[in-house]
Structure formats: structure tokens, C-alpha cells
Amino acid sequence: xxxxxxxxxxxxxxxxxxxxxxxxPQLIAKGVRVTRVDMVPGIxxxxxxxxxxxxxxxxxxxxIASEGIDAIIPTVQEELPVFARAILPIxxxxxxxDAVDTADDKWLTYHVLNRAGVAxxxxxxxESINTEILEIMGERVISxxxxxxxxxxxxVHENPHSWELAELPEGIIIQEFAxxxxxxxxxxxxxxxxxxxxxxxxxxxxxxxxxxxxxxxVDDQEIADLAIKAAKTLGIFGPADVDIRRKDNGEPVVLxxxxxxxxxxxxxxxxxxxxxxxxxxxxxxxGVNREVIV
Numbered sequence: 001x002x003x004x005x006x007x008x009x010x011x012x013x014x015x016x017x018x019x020x021x022x023x024x025p026q027l028i029a030k031g032v033r034v035t036r037v038d039m040v041p042g043i044x045x046x047x048x049x050x051x052x053x054x055x056x057x058x059x060x061x062x063x064i065a066s067e068g069i070d071a072i073i074p075t076v077q078e079e080l081p082v083f084a085r086a087i088l089p090i091x092x093x094x095x096x097x098d099a100v101d102t103a104d105d106k107w108l109t110y111h112v113l114n115r116a117g118v119a120x121x122x123x124x125x126x127e128s129i130n131t132e133i134l135e136i137m138g139e140r141v142i143s144x145x146x147x148x149x150x151x152x153x154x155x156v157h158e159n160p161h162s163w164e165l166a167e168l169p170e171g172i173i174i175q176e177f178a179x180x181x182x183x184x185x186x187x188x189x190x191x192x193x194x195x196x197x198x199x200x201x202x203x204x205x206x207x208x209x210x211x212x213x214x215x216x217x218v219d220d221q222e223i224a225d226l227a228i229k230a231a232k233t234l235g236i237f238g239p240a241d242v243d244i245r246r247k248d249n250g251e252p253v254v255l256x257x258x259x260x261x262x263x264x265x266x267x268x269x270x271x272x273x274x275x276x277x278x279x280x281x282x283x284x285x286x287g288v289n290r291e292v293i294v
Contacts, residue, residue, distance in 0.1 A: 007033075008032050008033065008070050008071065008276075008279065008280075009032070009033040009034070009035065009067065009068055009069055009070050010027060010032055010033070010034050010035070010069070010070065010071050010072070010073055010279075011034075011035050011037065011060070011063060011064065011067070011069045011071070011072045011073070012024060012027065012034050012035070012036050012037070012073050012075070013037055013038070013048070013072070013073070013074045013075055013076055013079055014038060014074065014075035014076035014079070015036030015037060015038045015042075015045045015075075016038040016039075016040055016042055016045055017038070017075060017076065017263075018262075018263030019075035019241075019260065019261045019262055019263050019265065020036070020038070020075045022261070022262075022263055022264065022265045022266045023073065023075065023261055023265055023272065024036065025266070026265065026266060026269060026272050027272070030272070030273075030276060032276070035063065035067045035069060037063065046063070048060065048063075050078070051076060051078040051079040051081075051082045052078065052082075056079075056082060057082065057086055057088075060072075060086075060088070061088065064088065064089065064090060069090060070090060070279070071090055071091050071092070071093065071279050072088070072090065072091070072092040072093065073092075073093050073261070073275070074092065074093070074094060074260065075260055075261055076260075077104070077149040077258065077260070080094060080095075080100045080103075080104065080259055080260060081097065081100050081101060081104060084096060084097040084099075084100040084101075085097050091279065093238045093239065093275055093278070093279070094237075094238060094259070095234075095235065095236050095237045095238055095259045096235055096237065098235060099234050099235035099236050099237070099259060100259050102234050102235075103234055103236070103240075103256075103257045103258065103259040104147055104259075105146050105147055106144065106145075106146050106147070106148075106173055106256050107123070107125065107146045107173050108146075109234065109254075109256060109257060110123045110173070110175075112233060112234060113230055113233055113234075113254055116233045118226070118229055118230050118233055118254060119226065119251060119252060119253045119254060120253050120254050120255075121175040121176045121177075121178055121245075121247070121253045121255065122136055122137050122175065122176040123173055123174065123175045123176075124137075124173070124174045124175075125172065125173055125174065126165060126166050126167065126168040126169070126170070126172055126174065127166075129162050129165045129166055129174055130162050131162045133162075134160070134161075134162045134165070136176075137174075137175070137176035137177075138176055138177065139158065139159050140156065140157070140158055140159075140176075140177040140179070141156075141157050141160060141165070141174055141175060141176055141177055142154060142155065142156050142157065142174070142175050142177050143155050143157065143165065143168055143172050143173070143174050143175075144172065144173060144175070145171055145172060145173075146171050146172070146173055147171070149258070156177065175255075176247075178245035178246060178247045178248075178253055178255070179247065179248045180245060180246030180247055180248060180250065181200060181201075181245070181246050182200075182201040182243070182244070182245040182246075183198055183199060183200050183201065183218075183220070183223050183227075183242075183243075183244045183245070183252075184199045184200075184201055184215060184241060184242070184243060184244075184262060184264055185197065185198045185199065185223055185224060185227035185242045185244060186199065186239070186240075186241060186242075186261075186262055186264065186265060186267075186268035186271045187227050187228060187231045187236070187239065187240040187241075187242055187271070188238065188239050188240075188270075188271045188274040188275060189228070189231055189232060189236050189237060189238070189240070190237060190238070190274070190278050192278075192281070193274050193277065193278070194228060195270050195271055195274045196224040196227055196228050197217060197267070197268035197270060197271060198217065198218050198219070198220045198223045198224050198227070199215040199216065199217055199218070199264055199267055199268065200215060200216055200217075200218045200220075201214075201215055202214045202215060202216055215264050215267060216267075217267055217268070222252060223244055223252055226244060226252055226254065227240075227242040227244060227254075230242060230244075230254045230257060231257060234257055234259075236257070236259055238259070238275065238278070239259075239260060239261045239262075239265075239271055239275060240257055240258065240259055240260070241257070241258040241260065241261065241262030241263075241264075242254065242256075242257050242258075243255040243256045243257070243258075
């Protein structure tokens with residue numbers, strides 16, 4: 001099918017990771033020119049320093065100038081706080097620093113959502129866990145880093161004692177285990193457009209938890225409404241990859257929010273479409289006369 005396209009050159013970070021690999025063919029199919037970078041170089045992928053490296057933004061600025069970049073799509077979790085605060089001559093598809101910082105910290109995410117009445121699992125920390133809270137959580141709980149990605153550091157605890165959980169290191173949160181179906185809604189929010197595609201995780205890397213091995217698109221308005229409400233509560237602008245799971249009683253709760261594209265965006269192409277539309281509105285100098293194959 002042919003549709004109207006527009007001239008654009010995008011810098012895609014984290015090109016070697018799951019989110020970057022999912023976005024690249026979609027961008028190419030939309031007629032967008034793409035410069036790819038990653039910490040680990042590869043065929044067609046340039047190397048940049050780690051986000052915490054003092055030279056990271058200098059490297060990005062040099063690429064913007066040398067490649068004629070129009071806009072940036074970051075996909076690396078650690079880069080988000082840097083890009084949210086960076087002063088660059090081109091737009092970056094990123095939320096505000098406050099929204100990024102909240103989404104980056106699962107404990108802050110829990111408190112912000114909980115105060116706003118958005119359903120979340122019962123949560124605690126090693127410093128505050130006690131027998132009463134543990135009894136409410138149930139026989140199975142999980143612990144995970146306040147800041148992390150990709151299911152790293154997640155542990156399922158069966159029938160733990162409160163004193164065992166109290167000995168977990170600083171920077172860990174403890175949550176009741178939601179044992180029902182898990183979802184990865186892909187969301188896009190802007191002042192002019194809101195989109196959500198609900199993906200159900202049909203297989204998880206570690207059986208009952210972990211990254212999605214496979215997903216399928218499902219029509220579930222309850223999950224879509226919850227994902228949009230959660231993202232808006234955090235002040236997300238642009239794409240978000242939300243993690244929602246049903247409790248044993250069927251109630252859906254928000255586990256976490258990533259303020260970026262997720263690994264399964266190919267199954268939710270309307271999210272990238274909305275992002276490119278927002279760029280087109282922000283970059284009126286781009287041509288709109290080219291016919292592209294999509």
C-alpha cells in the first residue's frame with residue numbers, strides 16, 4: 001500500500017537491543033532514514049559510549065551534526081534520564097525528567113500510582129516489611145530492584161518469613177505476586193493523540209515470571225484503560241511499555257512502566273505511526289511530497 005511519507009532522518013539508540021531491533025525495520029518500511037548506534041558496534045551500527053559516560057552527549061551531538069539527524073528515538077533505559085535533561089538542537093521522543101525518573105524507579109512508580117487510585121500490587125521494602133504486611137500479600141511474593149530492566153534481579157519467594165525478606169539488600173522492593181495473565185500494553189500519549197495496543201504475554205522466560213518469550217494482540221479494554229491511566233498519571237509523553245498482570249481474583253494491577261518503546265512494538269505498529277506523526281508536527285520543514293511504501 002502507498003501512503004504519503006515525509007523526509008526524516010532518525011537517530012535510533014540501543015539498536016542492538018530488543019526494542020531497537022524491533023523498531024528499525026518498521027522505520028525503514030515507513031521510508032524513514034535511520035542512523036543506528038549502540039554501546040556494542042555491529043554491521044551498520046555505530047558505537048557510542050554508555051549513557052553515564054561524560055562523553056555520551058558529546059558523541060550524540062557529533063552524530064547529529066555529521067549525519068544530519070532530525071530527531072532521536074532512544075530505547076535504552078539508562079539513557080532516558082540523560083536525554084530527558086539534555087539540551088539538543090533536535091527533538092527527542094522522551095517524557096519529562098520527572099516522568100522518566102518516576103518510571104525508572106519502581107518504588108516511586110508504585111507510590112505515585114497508588115496515591116492516584118491506580119491499581120497496583122501490595123508493595124513494601126526490606127526496611128518496612130513485617131508479618132502483618134506479609135500475611136496480606138499472601139504465600140508467594142516477589143522481590144526486584146527499584147531500578148532495573150529486562151526482569152533482571154527478580155526473585156519469587158515461596159512462603160517466606162518476614163525476617164528473611166527484611167535481610168534483602170537496600171534498593172529492593174517486595175510485592176505480592178499477581179498470579180494471573182500478564183500483559184504488555186504498548187501506549188502512546190501526546191496532547192493530540194492517545195493509542196494503546198494490548199499484548200498478552202503467552203510465554204514468559206522463567207515460566208511464571210520474566211520477559212515475554214511470545215505475545216499476541218488481544219482486545220481487552222479494561223487493560224487498555226488501566227495502561228493509559230497509569231501512563232498519564234506518571235505524565236508520560238510519547239511511547240510507553242506498560243507491564244500489567246491480573247491477580248488471582250482477576251483484578252489487573254500495574255507492575256511497572258517503561259517510558260520508551262518496548263521489545264514487542266512490531267505487533268503494535270500504530271504506536272510508531274503516532275510517534276512519527278508527532279515528529280512531523282514538530283518538524284514542519286520536512287517535506288511531505290514523497291510517496292513511500294508502507
